[in-house]
Amino acid sequence: MSDNLKPFEWTESLTLGVSSMDQQHHQLVDLINKLVDELNKGEPSNIKKQFDTLCQFVVKHFSDEENLMQSEGFPGIETHKVIHKQLLEKVGTFASSIENGNLDKNGLMSFLTMWLKSHIMGIDKKYSEHINGKKGAA
Numbered sequence: 180m181s182d183n184l185k186p187f188e189w190t191e192s193l194t195l196g197v198s199s200m201d202q203q204h205h206q207l208v209d210l211i212n213k214l215v216d217e218l219n220k221g222e223p224s225n226i227k228k229q230f231d232t233l234c235q236f237v238v239k240h241f242s243d244e245e246n247l248m249q250s251e252g253f254p255g256i257e258t259h260k261v262i263h264k265q266l267l268e269k270v271g272t273f274a275s276s277i278e279n280g281n282l283d284k285n286g287l288m289s290f291l292t293m294w295l296k297s298h299i300m301g302i303d304k305k306y307s308e309h310i311n312g313k314k315g316a317a
């Protein structure tokens with residue numbers, strides 16, 4: 180089908196150089212691509228299942244990331260937490276639209292793209308620079 184959604188490709192610019200988080204971001208891309216696959220297949224119960232799996236992972240990832248920022252003394256942690264909270268709220272609205280059967284697939288895809296590109300490359304990058312800068316200074 181020509182209007183199939185395309186999976187995301189990992190690019191090196193997503194690598195932060197913080198291995199535990201890089202690993203989780205890889206898993207995140209995998210889970211998003213599984214969701215893309217289910218969206219293309221179009222079976223509502225499988226879409227919902229895969230979306231729930233993604234949500235659970237995201238909650239865990241955000242909390243692991245926040246714990247890391249905390250233990251590394253990253254000064255931007257509070258702002259980053261607010262951004263995570265907003266992302267989770269947005270995820271919640273997609274969850275309810277899946278529930279109600281009125282999911283905007285393209286809206287979801289642009290949200291996920293923004294997340295991977297702007298959040299990881301822009302926002303997550305900041306704590307990695309802090310952590311890697313400390314390593315360099317040590």
Ligand SMILES: [Fe+2]
Pocket residue numbers: 200204240244299303
């Ligand atoms: Fe992240």
Ligand SMILES: [Fe+2]
Pocket residue numbers: 244259263298302303
């Ligand atoms: Fe983050």
